Amino acid sequence: MPSHHSEEEDKPCRACSDFKTWAKSQNKVTFTSPNKPAKPPPTDCPLDKDELGRATWGFLHSMASYYPDKPTQAQSDDMARFFNIFAQFYPCEPCAKDLQQDLKKHPPQTTSRDVLAKWLCDRHNAVNIKLGKPVFDCNKVHERWRDGWRDGSCD
Ligand SMILES: Cc1cc2nc3c(=O)[nH]c(=O)nc-3n(C[C@H](O)[C@H](O)[C@H](O)COP(=O)(O)OP(=O)(O)OC[C@H]3O[C@@H](n4cnc5c(N)ncnc54)[C@H](O)[C@@H]3O)c2cc1C
Secondary structure, three states: OOOOEOOOOOOEOHHHOOHHHHHHHOOOOOOOOOOOOOOOOOOOOOOOHHHHHHHHHHHHHHHHHOOOOOOOHHHHHHHHHHHHHHHHHOOOHHHHHHHHHHHHHOOOOOOOHHHHHHHHHHHHHHHHHHHOOOOOOHHHHHHHHHHOOOOOOOO
């Protein structure tokens, strides 16, 4: 993906680029020379597109897997609003634009935990397909994000 620039500043948008693309745009050498020992990368830098994506999916899927089984009408309306607002402000602009289009065709489904988790899993899979990544089995979404795998490996 090309590195995008934020609207206000003429700086490449780190949250819209993977780290390599971003680093190249900064004319920085990212790989160690044979003479210098590798320094561990700092852990307190701004998130690049993939780090932001992983952290965000973790939050969104967890939120869906902990959503009420039987939400009130107000909770259901608020959750739908949350996703529409989220899609306006997600800090990777090209990602947000695509998500806004996707939400027009597939508006948030918030009538129960299972319905919301499945809807979100499908939205994530649409991005996976776009990026050539494997499709996730949505029957396992609560195992992944709430209960842990059936084989006990997370216990
Ligand atoms: C709303 C949104 C839109 C994005 N749009 C773009 C984009 O347009 N272009 C771009 O380059 N990047 C985009 N990203 C980032 C991209 O989706 C990935 O987060 C990033 O490429 C890192 O991928 P990853 O392989 O580490 O796993 P991720 O896709 O981040 O997934 C994290 C973990 O979630 C689990 N998982 C995978 N699929 C599903 C699923 N369907 N349901 C539940 N759990 C699942 C897996 O265990 C996986 O390891 C977007 C991220 C978000 C949150």
